Amino acid sequence: MKEPVLIKPDGTRLDGRKPDELRPIKMEVGVLEKSDGSAYLEHGGTRVFAAVFGPKEMHPKHLALPSRAVLRLRYHMASFSVEDRKTLGMTRREIELSKVIREALESVIFLEEFPRSSIDVFAEIVQADGGTRCAAITASSLALADAGIPMLDLLPGVASGKIGGKVVLDLSELEDKYGEADMPVAISPRLDAALLFQLNGRLSLKEFDEAWELARQGCSKIYEMQRNALKNRYETYKPEEET
Amino acid sequence: MTAYFSGKEPSFTVRLLHDRVYELLAEDKRLDGRTPKDIRKIDIKTNVIEKAEGSAMVSMGGTRIIAGVKSDIGQPFSDRPNEGVFTVNAELLPLASKSFEPGPPSQEGVELARIVDRSVRESRAIDLEKLCLIPGQKAYVIFVDFYVLDYDGNYFDPSVLAAVAALSTAKLPKYEVVNGQLEKKEETFSISLRTTPVSVTIGLIKDKMLVDPSLAEQSSLDTSLVATFDSEGNICSVQKNSSGYIPMDLLKNMLTVAKERTDFVRGRFTELVKVG
Numbered sequence: 001m002k003e004p005v006l007i008k009p010d011g012t013r014l015d016g017r018k019p020d021e022l023r024p025i026k027m028e029v030g031v032l033e034k035s036d037g038s039a040y041l042e043h044g045g046t047r048v049f050a051a052v053f054g055p056k057e058m059h060p061k062h063l064a065l066p067s068r069a070v071l072r073l074r075y076h077m078a079s080f081s082v083e084d085r086k087t088l089g090m091t092r093r094e095i096e097l098s099k100v101i102r103e104a105l106e107s108v109i110f111l112e113e114f115p116r117s118s119i120d121v122f123a124e125i126v127q128a129d130g131g132t133r134c135a136a137i138t139a140s141s142l143a144l145a146d147a148g149i150p151m152l153d154l155l156p157g158v159a160s161g162k163i164g165g166k167v168v169l170d171l172s173e174l175e176d177k178y179g180e181a182d183m184p185v186a187i188s189p190r191l192d193a194a195l196l197f198q199l200n201g202r203l204s205l206k207e208f209d210e211a212w213e214l215a216r217q218g219c220s221k222i223y224e225m226q227r228n229a230l231k232n233r234y235e236t237y238k239p240e241e242e243t
Numbered sequence: 244m245t246a247y248f249s250g251k252e253p254s255f256t257v258r259l260l261h262d263r264v265y266e267l268l269a270e271d272k273r274l275d276g277r278t279p280k281d282i283r284k285i286d287i288k289t290n291v292i293e294k295a296e297g298s299a300m301v302s303m304g305g306t307r308i309i310a311g312v313k314s315d316i317g318q319p320f321s322d323r324p325n326e327g328v329f330t331v332n333a334e335l336l337p338l339a340s341k342s343f344e345p346g347p348p349s350q351e352g353v354e355l356a357r358i359v360d361r362s363v364r365e366s367r368a369i370d371l372e373k374l375c376l377i378p379g380q381k382a383y384v385i386f387v388d389f390y391v392l393d394y395d396g397n398y399f400d401p402s403v404l405a406a407v408a409a410l411s412t413a414k415l416p417k418y419e420v421v422n423g424q425l426e427k428k429e430e431t432f433s434i435s436l437r438t439t440p441v442s443v444t445i446g447l448i449k450d451k452m453l454v455d456p457s458l459a460e461q462s463s464l465d466t467s468l469v470a471t472f473d474s475e476g477n478i479c480s481v482q483k484n485s486s487g488y489i490p491m492d493l494l495k496n497m498l499t500v501a502k503e504r505t506d507f508v509r510g511r512f513t514e515l516v517k518v519g
Contacts, residue, residue, distance in 0.1 A: 084321075092353045099350040103486040107466075181365075183481075193488035197468070199481035200361050205498060208478060212494070 003178050007164035013175070019168040020214055022158070025225055027139070029146045029233040037147025039229070041139040044172055045129025050139035052147040054119035069114035073102035075136050077125040097133045104137055104186050104195035108152040109144065119149060130173035131159050137186045137196060142226055146233070154230075155195055156222035157186035160215040167207055169214040183211050187219040261448065261463035268451040274459055275304075280504060282443075282455040287404060287515040289412040297413025299516075301405040304457060305395030307339075310387060310405035312413040316425060317384040319375055327374020328384040331360035331406065333391070340394035355402060358442075358482055359389070362403050362471035366440035366479040369410070374434075376420055383415065385434070396458035399469045399484070403442040404512060411436045411518045436518075440479055441508045442471040443501040447489060452497060454504055470501040474509065478502075 004014060012018060023044030032038035035051035058064035075098045079086045090098075105121065121143065123136035134157030141155040160169045163179030176182050181201025187194055203211065264274060271278050283304025292298035297312035319326055333356035335343040343349075348356075363369065374383040387406045391398050414431035446456040446464040456464060466487030471480040478498065483489060489497070 092348075092357060095348075095350055095353045096357050099354055100483070103483075107486050107488050181478075187491075188488065191488055191490070193490045194483065194494055195488050197481065197483040197489065197494070199478060201365050202367070202473065202477045202479055204477055205495075205502065208498065209495065216491075 004174060005164065006175055006178060007166050013163070013168065015172065019166055020217065022170045022218055022221060023172065025222065027142060027225060027229040029142050029229050035143070035147075037143045037145070037149070039139045039142035039146060041135050041142070043131055043135045043138070044170070045127060046125070046132055046135045047127040048123055048125050048132065048135045048139045050121065050123045050136065050143040052119065052121050052140075052143045052149065054147070055114040055117040055149070056120075058116060058118040064116045064118070067115055068111040069109075069117045069119050071102055071106040071109060071111060071119050071121070073105065073121040073123070073140070074098055075101050075123045075125075075133065077128060077132070081125050081128045097136075100196055100198065101133060101137055101140065104155060105140060105144065107195055108141070108155060108188060108191075110150040110152070113150055119144075128173065130171050130176045131184065133196070134158050134184050134186065138222055138226065142229060145230055153188040153190040154223060154226045155186045155188060156219040156226055157184065157196060158215055158218040158222055159184040160211040160218065161201065162203055162207060162211065167210040167214065169218045181207075181211070183208075183215065185212075185215045185219070187216060189220055189223050257462050260459070264453075264460055264463045265448045265451060268448060268453060273453060275457060279452060280454045280500065282400075282504060282508060283457070285401075285404070285508065285511045285515075287408050287512065289408050289516055295409075296415050297409040297411075299405045299408035299412070301401045301408065302393075303397065303401040303404075303455065305393060306391070306398055306401055307393040308389055308398065308401045308405040309392055310389035310402070310409040312409045313386045313388070314413075314415045315384045315386070316376070316381055316418065319379060319382040323371075324379040325375050326371035327382040329360075329364065329369060329371060330384070330386055331356050331363070332386070332388045333359065333402065334388075335391045335394070335398075339391045343391070343394065354482075354484065355398060358399060358469060358480065358484070359387075359402050359406050361480040362440045362442055363387075363406060363410070366438050366471065366473040368407070368436040368438050368440055368473070369434055370437060376418055376425060377423070381420075381425055383418075385410075385415075394458065396456050396461045397444045399444050400442050400455060400508065403440065403471060404508070407436070407439060407441075408512070408516050410434055411439075411516060438473040438475065439509055439512060440471050440473050441505040441512065442469050442480075443504045443508065444469045444484075445497050445501055447487070447493065447497070450490075450493065452493075452500060454500065468497055468501075470498055472502050472505040476502060
């Protein structure tokens, strides 16, 4: 395949977006019956389900900690979520991303409220179109809130980066593949801090400043959407009658 | 499921250590007598394994890494038909630390391998197009495998050094295309690296930074970050590699310090590694 021109002469991108524009985002809370909390997120072509089980008794027991809950997180992609079928089981990429996403989320959950227990989070990417780890964080933090787990903050995630010589927000799969740099982040607006921070590709420190500012703005927009998704679910929510 | 969780518990002694390290940092001091930006003693020996095409033994303080390069002929990836293949593997050997266990690679081991992979790949140090022999069909496959031999904190930076040292001193068997067929030649060739990617790991305790954390310091950190820069000072790869959070106003400072310290590490590399 020939390398596509990522920035058109009029300064817009392949899909017509401006450099600082997010793709369309849709989110819904409480979408899976059997989990304790769940969320569904569409971010451009990326689609992800997240579910939370717990806090519950830790199995196997020897992994329990007397002073706090243990957060376990699995980031996983469906075999059909990508162009060439992904082999079953966890790839090295999925193992690494499970680690960094878990580390981001465990820093905003009040784990010490639930000693000896585990909180299990599953993020399943059913379609991948760039920004899947960020989408997984955005959805997982909604699912945790849906499960009623006390948290310092919701975590919105988005990537910024550099494509066709320009610093842009929210890279699509194509832009990530042919671009110069990809910087996925998750930011807590309340802590004013980075919880997930990765950068792959070449960027000068000056370009980093630009990319960082874009990611920060993108995160605060997604944060608003997260709050609205929770409000939509619970403003009119009436718990079912006990029978 | 055990592969997807962290079971670290902040013990009482770790909390004491956290406060002690912070107090020292406030006076620009550290447990082992270093100042906050000091990097431990770096030693690099290359060509330590004759059977490997390239190899290096690197120590940074008490942390020791051995890396080897092997090559083979294989098929280029279908989406990169004009490029050779480059893969990195890491293993945290059980002999290096009582906290490393035998068995399938841990999340930490996978993360380490992938950070080193990205540091070299994203810096575009290797001209992968030069490693393609017949587009879409035959190309060199370069394996960089490294092992943590002794673990005293921060295995990231010595691992990047070991991988780059082994690659830049490797002598690969040369193949030539004759009538569409590959012919192995007597002579060897070197992969000349276009830049020298170097990483620096920085720990954070509250608002204070410390470069190249030792094992004792590592357990007391609030969070940490590993950043790789190329010889021109561009960022190639960054990863927040532990729990906790990095306040906005400190992130840029951490990257600026990392960049500044990579110059020192690259200086040691140039001093100790005879390229070619």
